[in-house]
Amino acid sequence: MDSDAPGAVQQELHDVRDQLDALRSGICSRLRLSAWRRGPDGETVTMPTDEAILEAIERLQITIAAYEAPVDAAELPWAAIDAMIFVGRKMHAIQAIRTEFGDDLRLALDRLCARYKMLRREKPDGFTIPAETYWDGFYS
Incomplete structure (x- = not known):
């Protein structure tokens, strides 16, 4: 050597x-x-920190997804919420659903689950987290 x-x-x-x-x-x-x-x-x-950098990237992904969202009036309220769902920010999505639709916590959670299923079916490539681990650590 x-x-x-x-x-x-x-x-x-x-x-x-x-x-x-x-x-x-x-x-x-x-x-x-x-x-x-x-x-x-x-x-x-x-x-x-690495976490701060990753959070900034997630915020950027949410912003980009909102701009790329369809302009259909019925879908407009969902644009930013969908972006949160895609990157796994479930609590933020629930908060946004409650604000947007005036739902109580249970109804907001139901809407989140229904929207998640629809997005997994129709736009699976938008997700940054695999379906198998998406709900890990989330208890309702």
């Missing part, structure tokens, strides 16, 4: 970390999240 191999591996790991840091910074910048890295002068700066 080459004696320079451990140093080369360390350098490669360092390079990969730098590339990932640059990627993360670029993603945060494009999502308009605060994105800072530790500067060469040693300043301590924070960067959004």
Whole structure:
């Protein structure tokens, strides 16, 4: 084994970390999240967590889905709610259903379940979560 191999591996790991840091910074910048890295002068700066980045991506998906939704007047109230259902934000969807339709909690849950079934049947590619795990951890 080459004696320079451990140093080369360390350098490669360092390079990969730098590339990932640059990627993360670029993603945060494009999502308009605060994105800072530790500067060469040693300043301590924070960067959004993975969870914050994923939440921003989900919000973006919801916004995009609302713009891509059909313009049919009957479907219009469902555009943003469907986007929430697609990304698994069930509690937010229930809250939006209650606000939009004035439902009590039980009726909003029933509407959510019915809408979920219809979307799974008619637009299965819109979902980011597999059907097998969609309801995991959700108890009504």
